[in-house]
Amino acid sequence: MLTRKEKEVMDITGKDKICDNLCSLTEKVESVREKMVSSEKLLELSELFKVLGDHTRIRILYALFQSELCVCDLSEILGMTQSAISHQLRVLRSAKVVKYRREGKKVYYNLDDAHIFSLLDIGMIHVNE
């Protein structure tokens, strides 16, 4: 895409391309464009990673990786207020990253499925290199 200034320059010079390789390699660019997953799907994917991309939420998930826990436990383990934890659990719930069950006054949380485990594992491997 062109900036406003670039467009003005192109209007003046009469050029119709951004950079030289677009002439010879339009096929390559077109090929990639065709094989691109829909922007909506990629938006969903980025939303998933965005949910995982927070220190507090990752710590919550790693704690839940060890054991089912209630909000109060998580508050104690992470050393954060119940409110802060609860707000983040809401984000994790909305993204279907955790599931929960009520037992009396308490609400116990778990990781939602095996994919979450895999993502955490592979991510950790990458980080540890």
Added chain:
Amino acid sequence: MLTRKEKEVMDITGKDKICDNLCSLTEKVESVREKMVSSEKLLELSELFKVLGDHTRIRILYALFQSELCVCDLSEILGMTQSAISHQLRVLRSAKVVKYRREGKKVYYNLDDAHIFSLLDIGMIHVNE
């Protein structure tokens, strides 16, 4: 962790715990706390996911999944300015998610390693359910 108000209440009432289960299940909480990965490692992990957690960057990565591309190609494929793409590529470079090579005036980008492919794959599976 306790809010300021909760602490005041506890000072007045003489309580020393947040919620009842902390008495009987301190072992559980302690066990999870011990097995928690270091907060620094989890911070690194969250930084990685944060980098993946943006629509523009995910689209860049999916384009690079198809083929090695220069900044100009990416600009054309995503329909965004060269500047915006370049700024995001810097983020991806810093996080070691992409690598690059210069060829004349152009700089070609690639995904850094197989882990990135795996993360994108598994994430996509989760999203598609």
Added chain:
DNA sequence: TTAACATATGAACATATGCTCACACGTAAA
């Protein structure tokens, strides 16, 4: 060297995000 091209980057701006505070909601025991 000069000109043109491809890319990188700093500043500024608007928007998004995470935590705190205060309080509402839901449950169970008195």
Added chain:
DNA sequence: TTTACGTGTGAGCATATGTTCATATGTTAA
């Protein structure tokens, strides 16, 4: 029903983030 407990949530604030604009840097050809 009233009370206490555990959890959920809206508003407000400070900080973080993504894009644009203008310009700098690096490379090649004339």
